[in-house]
Amino acid sequence: MSEPWTLHPDRALPADPATRDLAREIYAATKDLPLVSMHGHVPVEWFAQDTSFGDPAQLFVVPDHYLTRMLVSQGETLPRLGVGSTADEAVETDPREIWRRFCAGWKHFRGTPTRYWLEHELVEIFGVTQRPSAETADAIYDQVAARIAEPDFRPRALLDRFRIEVIATTDPAWATLDDHAKLAADGYGERVLPTFRPDPLLHPDRPTWREDLERLAAASGVDVSSYDGYLEALRTQRERFVAAGARATDHGHLFADTTPLDDAEARRVFDAALAGTVTAAEAQAFSGHMLFQMAAMSAEDGLVMQLHPGVLRDHASAPFAAFGPDKGYDIPVVTEFTRSLRPVLDAFGHHPRFRMIAFTVDEDVYSRELAPLAGVYPALRLGAPWWFLDAPDAMRRFREAATETAGFSNMSGFVDDTRAFCSIPARHDLARRVDAGYLARLVAEHRLDLDEALDTAVDLAYRLPLAAYERR
Incomplete structure (x- = not known):
């Protein structure tokens, strides 16, 4: 009979014995800390209904x-x-x-x-x-x-078992937020928070754009037959999200472009979209313009703007047609940030209420673009590795590429970005182990003292994500 399947206590820690001993001590300081899950996709109805999986x-x-x-x-x-x-x-x-x-x-x-x-x-x-x-x-x-x-494996009970202090769901811009209202009434209003996701409304060439626009109108009670009404409806819904406890918005555009259009051109493109005559180039320019508008609104209402561009959604047309969005094999593409984010950072990079967290799946831009940007603009934080980059070696490469320029304090801390609820503690555990290994190497190389490494580990695991998403 084979031995029972167990997991090694040193998994994902450094192989070198001297560094591993340091990593064990650093990891011990973070392994039992509460989880802050401020960028995720667990459906809110799971918590509202609290039924079996x-x-x-x-x-x-x-x-x-x-x-x-x-x-x-x-x-x-x-x-x-x-x-x-x-x-x-x-x-x-x-x-x-x-x-x-x-x-x-x-x-x-x-x-x-x-x-x-x-x-x-x-x-x-x-x-x-x-x-x-x-x-x-x-x-x-x-x-x-x-x-x-x-019974103790229901979603709400697992919040306690997994030590999740706060978790954010991701909700469409037209959400009624009824499930969040129920959670608030049940005492979970400060623990399960909504996140404003307007993506379908910002791309006027998407097949469902007009249908989604009507959903926005119904939810907001605002006439969206004009560009100005459309902006007002978005503002209205953002206000409702803020009132429901939201801390952030979430934007998954293909490009990071934030170039604004003048008002007349924006109105013209919006009208063309309503008429069904918008071109692909016009729609792309409008989506960049709307990212700038979302930034302007974040500077007003304080919602943290999360941006994770660079993924070509639904690469395979047949699965997308058969099963809908997110089933057609999303694939990363080359992403540019320095020029693309310049309009927003030039306008709001030093604004006291504006905060942006930028994520990427293009490793090449960590040291060349994102770390230098986060290392100078007060409003910008560099998001944790996500999606294809949330593997142990990719996490280590991220630390090595970004820390020397951006430092630790300009990071978001770890966010798990998942709808697989039971994987949340596993993802946080892996990040804490990898960070412990990286910090241990800095200590072993006499680049940090051990007390500094211990303090930084707690920052990365707990304090930084709370600070990155705090209300302003």
């Missing part, structure tokens, strides 16, 4: 695009993984069969951050003692399913 496949497999994309790369299909149906293939509805396909593909996650998060969840949260495989799939399924069914 259903089954292991719905909790782990179906909603996790990290997981499904790897299995698809090895020959699985999204319908077979429970995501949805196509004209040629019906969706798999048996959660146990979906789980078996996941477990049979476990080897494909070796060396990926997905593997780190999944094994942390299975071992630390669910007590699984067998490594996933085709042979162990059913036994693990039964163990996880039994745990999910327990």
Whole structure:
């Protein structure tokens, strides 16, 4: 009989023994700190309804695009993984069969951050003692399913178990915020916060733009048949988000461009969009203009502006057509920040109420563009590595590329950027281990004293994310 599956206590810490001893001490200072999850995508209705997660496949497999994309790369299909149906293939509805396909593909996650998060969840949260495989799939399924069914595994209870001090959901600009109102009435108003996500409304060439515009009008009660009314509706909704406890906005544009248009041109493009005659070039210019407008509104209402550009959404047209947004294999592209952010930073980079947190999936710009920008403009913070860069080695490269120019104080601290709720503690744990290793090396090289490293580790894990998103 094989040994029970366990996780090594030094995972992701430095291999060098001397540095590892320092890293252990630094990690010990942060491992039990509360989690601040201010940039995430866990659905608010999970907390408002506080019901069971259903089954292991719905909790782990179906909603996790990290997981499904790897299995698809090895020959699985999204319908077979429970995501949805196509004209040629019906969706798999048996959660146990979906789980078996996941477990049979476990080897494909070796060396990926997905593997780190999944094994942390299975071992630390669910007590699984067998490594996933085709042979162990059913036994693990039964163990996880039994745990999910327990009352203390509901979303609100997990906030306490995971030591989540505050978590932000991401909500469309037209959200009624009824679920957040229910949470506030139940005493969770300071713990589960909304985030204003206006992306679909800022790209007038998107197929759903006019439909989404009507949703904005219905939610705000403002006539959006003119450009000025459109801006007023956005302001109105932002005010409602602020009243509901929001700390930030979230913008996932393809480009980081923030070049403003003059008012006459902005009105002309908006009218063309309403008429259905807007060109791709006009729509792109308008989206950059609207990022500038969002920055101007943030300078007024104090919402932190989160910007994470550089991802070509839905690279594969067929899955996007069949399953909708975020199912068509999003792929990073080269991203430019220095010129693109200049209009906003020139206008608001020293404004006392304006704050921007910039994220990227293009590592090349860390040392060349983002770190120098964050190292001089008071309004700009450099966001943590996210998406394809939230792997151990990529996190280390981020620290090495950005810290020497931006320092630690111009960082956002760690944010997890996930809708996979049970992976949140795993992601924070990995970041704390990687930072402990980086700080340990600075101590070993006599570039920091140990007391400074310990203090900085707590900053990165806890104080900085609170400060980056504090109300002003």
